[in-house]
Amino acid sequence: MSAAEAIRAELVGLVGLAHVAPADDMRLLQDATEARRLPARADAWVRPGTPQEVAAVMAWCYENEVPLTPRGGGTGLAGGAVPLEGGVLLSLDRLTSVFALEPQWWRMHVGAGLSTAHVRRLASENGLLFPPDPGAMEQSQIGGNVATNAGGPHAFKYGVTGRWVSGLEVVLPPGRVVTLGGPLRKDVAGLDLTSLMVGSEGTLGIVTAVWLRLTPAPAARLPVAAAYRDVAAGVAAIESVLASGVVPAAIEFLDAGALAAARDVLPLALPREVGFLVLAECDGDASAVEFERGEVTEALAAGAVALHSPSDRESIAELWRWRAGISAAVAAQRGGKLSEDIAVPLERLREAIEGVVEIGERLGIPSCSFGHAGDGNLHAAFAFDPGSEVELRVAREGAHAVFALALELGGSVSGEHGVGSLKRDFVSRQLDPSLLELQRNIKRTIDPKGLLNPGKKL
Amino acid sequence: MSAAEAIRAELVGLVGLAHVAPADDMRLLQDATEARRLPARADAWVRPGTPQEVAAVMAWCYENEVPLTPRGGGTGLAGGAVPLEGGVLLSLDRLTSVFALEPQWWRMHVGAGLSTAHVRRLASENGLLFPPDPGAMEQSQIGGNVATNAGGPHAFKYGVTGRWVSGLEVVLPPGRVVTLGGPLRKDVAGLDLTSLMVGSEGTLGIVTAVWLRLTPAPAARLPVAAAYRDVAAGVAAIESVLASGVVPAAIEFLDAGALAAARDVLPLALPREVGFLVLAECDGDASAVEFERGEVTEALAAGAVALHSPSDRESIAELWRWRAGISAAVAAQRGGKLSEDIAVPLERLREAIEGVVEIGERLGIPSCSFGHAGDGNLHAAFAFDPGSEVELRVAREGAHAVFALALELGGSVSGEHGVGSLKRDFVSRQLDPSLLELQRNIKRTIDPKGLLNPGKKL
Numbered sequence: 001m002s003a004a005e006a007i008r009a010e011l012v013g014l015v016g017l018a019h020v021a022p023a024d025d026m027r028l029l030q031d032a033t034e035a036r037r038l039p040a041r042a043d044a045w046v047r048p049g050t051p052q053e054v055a056a057v058m059a060w061c062y063e064n065e066v067p068l069t070p071r072g073g074g075t076g077l078a079g080g081a082v083p084l085e086g087g088v089l090l091s092l093d094r095l096t097s098v099f100a101l102e103p104q105w106w107r108m109h110v111g112a113g114l115s116t117a118h119v120r121r122l123a124s125e126n127g128l129l130f131p132p133d134p135g136a137m138e139q140s141q142i143g144g145n146v147a148t149n150a151g152g153p154h155a156f157k158y159g160v161t162g163r164w165v166s167g168l169e170v171v172l173p174p175g176r177v178v179t180l181g182g183p184l185r186k187d188v189a190g191l192d193l194t195s196l197m198v199g200s201e202g203t204l205g206i207v208t209a210v211w212l213r214l215t216p217a218p219a220a221r222l223p224v225a226a227a228y229r230d231v232a233a234g235v236a237a238i239e240s241v242l243a244s245g246v247v248p249a250a251i252e253f254l255d256a257g258a259l260a261a262a263r264d265v266l267p268l269a270l271p272r273e274v275g276f277l278v279l280a281e282c283d284g285d286a287s288a289v290e291f292e293r294g295e296v297t298e299a300l301a302a303g304a305v306a307l308h309s310p311s312d313r314e315s316i317a318e319l320w321r322w323r324a325g326i327s328a329a330v331a332a333q334r335g336g337k338l339s340e341d342i343a344v345p346l347e348r349l350r351e352a353i354e355g356v357v358e359i360g361e362r363l364g365i366p367s368c369s370f371g372h373a374g375d376g377n378l379h380a381a382f383a384f385d386p387g388s389e390v391e392l393r394v395a396r397e398g399a400h401a402v403f404a405l406a407l408e409l410g411g412s413v414s415g416e417h418g419v420g421s422l423k424r425d426f427v428s429r430q431l432d433p434s435l436l437e438l439q440r441n442i443k444r445t446i447d448p449k450g451l452l453n454p455g456k457k458l
Numbered sequence: 459m460s461a462a463e464a465i466r467a468e469l470v471g472l473v474g475l476a477h478v479a480p481a482d483d484m485r486l487l488q489d490a491t492e493a494r495r496l497p498a499r500a501d502a503w504v505r506p507g508t509p510q511e512v513a514a515v516m517a518w519c520y521e522n523e524v525p526l527t528p529r530g531g532g533t534g535l536a537g538g539a540v541p542l543e544g545g546v547l548l549s550l551d552r553l554t555s556v557f558a559l560e561p562q563w564w565r566m567h568v569g570a571g572l573s574t575a576h577v578r579r580l581a582s583e584n585g586l587l588f589p590p591d592p593g594a595m596e597q598s599q600i601g602g603n604v605a606t607n608a609g610g611p612h613a614f615k616y617g618v619t620g621r622w623v624s625g626l627e628v629v630l631p632p633g634r635v636v637t638l639g640g641p642l643r644k645d646v647a648g649l650d651l652t653s654l655m656v657g658s659e660g661t662l663g664i665v666t667a668v669w670l671r672l673t674p675a676p677a678a679r680l681p682v683a684a685a686y687r688d689v690a691a692g693v694a695a696i697e698s699v700l701a702s703g704v705v706p707a708a709i710e711f712l713d714a715g716a717l718a719a720a721r722d723v724l725p726l727a728l729p730r731e732v733g734f735l736v737l738a739e740c741d742g743d744a745s746a747v748e749f750e751r752g753e754v755t756e757a758l759a760a761g762a763v764a765l766h767s768p769s770d771r772e773s774i775a776e777l778w779r780w781r782a783g784i785s786a787a788v789a790a791q792r793g794g795k796l797s798e799d800i801a802v803p804l805e806r807l808r809e810a811i812e813g814v815v816e817i818g819e820r821l822g823i824p825s826c827s828f829g830h831a832g833d834g835n836l837h838a839a840f841a842f843d844p845g846s847e848v849e850l851r852v853a854r855e856g857a858h859a860v861f862a863l864a865l866e867l868g869g870s871v872s873g874e875h876g877v878g879s880l881k882r883d884f885v886s887r888q889l890d891p892s893l894l895e896l897q898r899n900i901k902r903t904i905d906p907k908g909l910l911n912p913g914k915k916l
Contacts, residue, residue, distance in 0.1 A: 104700060105804045127703065149646050160644065163621065178893055185833045186618065186801045186873040188607050188657045189885045191897045191916075195620075195653030199646045216703045242562060245585065245674045246743075285704075288746030343644045346563045375643045415644040427647045435636055438904065439649045445899045458649075 004043035007066065007088065011046050014056045019047040023089050031076040032136070035336040035386050036396070038421060040082045042069065042089040049094045051169055051177045051208040058206065058452075059175025061088055067454050070202040072144025073115065075136035077339060078420025080148060080201045084455045092143050095208055100183075103128055106214045107166070107183055112143025112207045116150075119212065128214040131158030134416070135327060143207040149199035151416035153250040153323070154281075156374035158215075160416060162198040167211035170197055172204070173447045183211050196442075201418050202453040204446045218283035221249065222293040223319055225308040226300035227274040231255060233303040234276035235350040238373050240299035241280060242346075246292045248374065252279040252323060255353050257360075257368025258381070262329040267318045268308045278373065279323060326370055327379070333366060336386035338395040342406035343377045343415030352409055356380040359401040365394050377415035400426075419457045427457075462501035465524065465546065469504050472514045477505040481547045489534040490594070493794040493844050494854070496879060498540045500527065500547040507552045509627055509635045509666040516664065516910075517633025519546055525912050528660040530602025531573065533594035535797060536878025538606060538659045542913045550601050553666055558641075561586055564672045565624070565641055570601025570665045574608075577670065586672040589616035592874070593785060601665040607657035609874035611708040611781070612739075614832035616673075618874060620656035625669035628655055630662070631905045641669050654900075659876050660911040662904045676741035679707065680751040681777055683766040684758035685732040689713060691761040692734035693808040696831050698757035699738060700804075704750045706832065710737040710781060713811050715818070715826025716839070720787040725776045726766045736831065737781060784828055785837070791824060794844035796853040800864035801835045801873030810867055814838040817859040823852050835873035858884075877915045885915075 001009070004022065011020045023029060023042035030040055043066075048054045061068040067087030074081060083089045095111035096118075102108065103126035110119060116137035123130040133152035134140055140150070146168065151160040158164075167181030180194045181187060197205055228234040238251060254262065256275040263270070270277075278300060282292035297309060310316050331337040344352045353369050360367020360382065371379040382398040384391035403413045403426040413419070413426040428436055436458075443458050444450070459467070462480065469478045481487060481500035488498055501524075506512045519526040525545030532539060541547045553569035554576075560566065561584035568577060574595035581588040591610035592598055598608070604626065609618040616622075625639030638652045639645060655663055686692040696709060712720065714733040721728070728735075736758060740750035755767060768774050789795040802810045811827050818825020818840065829837040840856040842849035861871045861884040871877070871884040886894055894916075901916050902908070 104697065106700065149650075151644060155644070159621070162650075163617070172892075172896070176892060178890055180893070182868070183803045184801050184870055184873075185804070186609060186613070186830075186835050187870040188872045188874060188876055189870045189881075189888050190877075190893065191662075191900060192607075192620075192653050192657055193893065193896070195650050199650055204649075216705055219703070239562065242564065245677070247674055284742075285746050285749055287749055288743050291743055291745055343642050345641045346643070372644075377644050410640070412642055412645040412647045414646045415642075416646060418646055419648075423647075430647050432636055434630075434634060435638070435648065435651065438630070438651070441903045442649060442900060445903050446896065 008044045010060060011044055011057065011088065014060060015046050015048045015053045019049065021045045029082065031074045031079060031081050033077060033079045033422065036338065036422065038079050038082045039084060041086050042083040043086050045089045045091065047091045047094050051171060054090065054171045054206055054208055055175045055177050057088060057090060058171055058173060061451055062174035062449060065449060065451065067451050069453050070206045072141035072147065073136065073139040075140040076144070076148065076420060077341065077417040078414065079422045080418050080420035080456055082421060084421055090206065092141060092208065098122065099209065101126065107212060108214065109183065109209065109211045110142060111209050113141050116140045116142050116145050123214050124217060127217055129217040130164060130212060130214055132161045132164060135324060142210055146198055146207050146210055147200065147202050148418040151372065151377065153252050153372060156251050156372060157247050157249040162195060164213045165194060165198055165210060166213050168194055168197055168207055169209035170205040170207055173452060181211065201420065201457045203443060203457045204452065220286045220289045221281055221283040221316065222289050222311060223279060223281040223316055224293055224297045224300060225268065225319065226278045226304040227270050227306040228276040228304055229273055230275045231350055231353050234278055237278060237300045237303055240302060241296055244295045244299040246282065246295045248280045248296055249283040250281045251374030252371065253277065253373035254326065254370040255357065255368050257357065257366060258326055258330055258370035261333050261368065262322065262326045265322055265325065265329065267322055271305050274305060330368060330381045330383060334383040334385050337381045337383045338399050339379050339381040340399045340402045341377065341379050341415050341417040342402060342411055342413060343375065344406060344409045344411035346376045348409040348411065349373060349376055352378055352405065355405045356402060359398050359405065363394050363398050365398055367398060375415065421455050466502045468518060469502055469515065469546065472518060473504050473506045473511045477507065479503045487540065489532045489537060489539050491535060491537045491880065494796065494880070496537050496540045497542060499544050500541040501544050503547045503549065505549045505552050509629060512548065512629045512664055512666055513633045513635050515546060515548060516629055516631060519909055520632035520907060523907060523909065525909050527911050528664045530599035530605065531594065531597040533598040534602070534606065534878060535799065535875040536872065537880045538876050538878035538914055540879060542879055548664065550599060550666070556580065557667065559584065565670060566672065567641065567667065567669045568600060569667050570599060572600050574598045574600055574603050581672050582675060585675055587675040588622060588670060588672055590619045590622060593782060600668055604656055604665050604668055605658065605660050606876040607874070609830065609835065611710050611830060614709050614830060615705050615707040620653060622671045623652060623656055623668060624671050626652055626655055626665055627667035628663040628665055631910060639669065659878065659915045661901060661915045662910065678744045678747045679739055679741040679774065680747050680769060681737060681739040681774055682751055682755045682758060683726065683777065684736045684762040685728050685764040686734040686762055687731055688733045689808055689811050692736050695736060695758045695761055698760060699754055702753045702757040704740065704753045706738045706754055707741040708739045709832030710829065711735065711831035712784065712828040713815065713826050715815065715824060716784055716788055716828035719791050719826065720780065720784045723780055723783065723787065725780055729763050732763060788826060788839045788841060792841040792843050795839045795841045796857050797837050797839045798857045798860045799835065799837050799873050799875040800860060800869055800871060801833065802864060802867045802869035804834045806867040806869065807831060807834055810836055810863065813863045814860060817856050817863065821852050821856050823849070823856055825856060833873065879913050
């Protein structure tokens with residue numbers, strides 16, 4: 001019996017034969033960064049059915065010094081759920097209970113394995129909104145969104161995932177189930193361990209259930225798309241929106257390269273000279289939203305070469321479906337893409353967008369950016385042929401140059417995708433060494449053997 | 459030379475003669491809990507003028523094992539800034555620089571000693587809003603608000619202080635100045651140490667500067683006050699507001715006792731049988747806010763015996779001035795009050811409000827509650843004669859019974875005032891022992907000598 005077989009035999013006793021398997025399917029070992037060919041490997045794949053089973057698996061790993069990598073929907077963009085040191089890969093996908101759905105109190109309590117889209121539908125069916133809307137929400141799980149503090153277009157108005165989390169059930173080393181917070185809307189009785197867990201990418205504990213806050217669904221949402229000749233004109237228009245007195249729900253952008261990749265399916269005809277697109281949306285009461293879109297449209301109009309303000313439900317849905325497809329369209333150009341997610345102070349947005357283009361030109365590889373302009377959050381992408389080792393290497397170089405650019409502009413190497421295994425070296429350039437040491441000390445305090453998601457985040 | 463004199467002599471070398479004094483003024487040693495007569499004492503009072511001086515003082519304390527208690531505006535309601543173990547009392551009141559006021563980017567960067575009201579005025583003068591509005595904002599300092607994660611009436615819509623903090627400058631043991639976060643709107647490059655510091659009440663570090671997020675000021679705000687015969691009718695009306703589809707900016711309440719204390723100055727005549735008041739407010743665009751107040755008024759009307767919906771600026775201001783004066787009016791009944799701040803899940807609001815009354819009746823002492831109904835956050839008050847040791851003792855007993863009530867209802871012993879020195883015993887009943895131990899381990903990791911604000915929070 002191999003070592004891996006021995007591990008699986010032990011785990012069968014904890015979660016049952018049906019829920020232990022070899023981890024030999026590459027789809028399981030990789031996440032959305034599979035084009036980067038991370039050296040993934042695990043000895044066993046387990047799918048516990050309860051938090052107590054998660055705790056039992058963790059306790060066994062702790063006892064036997066076996067690495068443990070938690071996995072949600074596998075949609076990560078930083079290699080955070082890719083097991084790099086063998087051991088146990090633990091999926092949360094069986095934890096899909098809806099423990100409480102209480103629209104009258106604007107909240108729900110659900111298992112970590114529920115998909116984000118499912119959470120949003122449950123809210124929506126009850127007249128409520130769970131605002132975070134990361135790109136892969138049909139596949140991503142709410143526990144993974146908490147672990148990465150995922151964002152999305154409407155984070156501009158509504159904030160990222162953590163803002164909607166009032167409590168967590170977490171399994172902490174060496175294998176105990178604890179509850180942090182709960183359904184309360186306010187609570188300062190202890191240190192904010194809930195926020196410490198949010199975004200910790202499974203390095204401190206494994207999220208097994210979540211208390212979520214909800215808000216009444218806006219009665220109406222009205223987008224406006226505005227096209228510009230270049231980055232300078234588009235970014236100036238975004239600044240005008242910020243001065244308009246209105247808080248749009250979303251302020252998205254596409255640069256010329258992203259537009260070129262996604263232009264064929266864009267549900268509006270654009271003049272040939274367009275090199276930048278802003279997509280903003282207002283939401284709220286029916287009367288307010290008309291007024292607000294008017295204000296935002298007026299702000300965007302200066303310098304625009306085209307404006308598109310659909311009002312019927314189908315056209316609006318079509319515009320957002322197109323927005324959701326941009327990432328795939330960019331990848332389709334050459335079959336693969338590296339996509340890096342940086343955040344910069346708003347006043348450096350133009351430099352960041354132009355800098356990504358310059359990096360691609362310098363390296364001779366197609367580069368572009370798109371994303372959440374209002375939050376200064378760019379998805380910088382390098383398209384490459386996944387069959388070419390050389391192109392992959394150049395794309396990696398491009399990604400590294402983008403990280404360096406973010407730091408040069410006073411920004412962060414990750415706005416919403418997390419650090420995973422791909423950005424660790426750059427985090428150590430971003431953060432003060434004493435703060436890195438402090439984070440490692442906190443990690444050691446909680447996970448003294450360093451077995452939880454090793455090689456990630458810290 | 460006494461030990462205290464020796465300490466002061468050392469500190470003079472660090473911050474200058476003008477900024478070191480004996481800590482013998484009781485106004486300085488106490489906060490808003492002075493009626494509870496905490497045994498406050500300190501050997502020296504220092505007022506550093508820079509973060510570097512704060513770091514030098516901390517380094518000296520660490521070297522010499524001297525306790526260090528940071529102090530903001532001294533408006534705390536949990537004894538958090540009251541030095542209990544001697545040593546150095548450090549005021550942040552000289553750190554009032556406005557490093558950056560950038561309305562175009564919806565943010566500012568200010569020293570910790572700036573008053574909360576000043577922060578709000580700076581925002582307001584630039585068409586923006588810093589939403590947190592704790593009661594004592596003219597005296598409270600923004601650093602203290604961060605340290606306690608202060609709330610206020612409008613936290614229902616806008617959230618508490620932490621939601622508006624994107625970065626902190628903090629002095630950490632053994633005396634170094636570090637920066638957590640900054641002006642970025644999104645950043646997941648490390649563990650969320652900013653949130654860990656927010657609400658840690660000076661037990662992990664001393665906040666010296668803050669990056670704050672702002673939002674465009676709403677064009678209009680319209681309140682509505684609704685009066686009910688009893689708690690049951692009022693709480694049912696609040697539930698209707700939550701079902702209305704509108705997000706009010708604030709949903710406040712006063713029970714019969716609080717109303718009786720504040721009735722003489724209430725700017726509206728109420729029928730004699732009124733025993734509960736709800737004060738809600740909507741804000742936003744001029745058109746939206748009219749609509750929204752209409753919806754909220756309709757929800758509140760069922761069961762109400764009186765409604766008051768002022769629309770002119772002066773009447774609105776008068777209503778909120780009255781709200782701000784309730785705490786003092788309750789205290790004025792017998793000269794002193796103990797006020798405890800608990801939070802309960804919204805569905806337990808009625809039980810909590812009725813429970814506070816029952817506790818007062820049982821103990822034979824005037825009790826009442828008021829506060830932030832929409833957040834399930836009650837300020838439960840016991841009025842007593844500050845000259846009577848017996849009454850103080852009974853009031854303390856009442857406060858303890860209120861904490862027990864909060865826990866029984868699945869709530870927290872602190873919604874927004876913090877734990878300080880007054881609620882520590884109850885926190886240990888609220889939180890799982892393993893989580894308390896985890897918090898203490900994190901505290902030890904950051905402050906291994908346990909010198910920072912000893913006897914507080916943890």
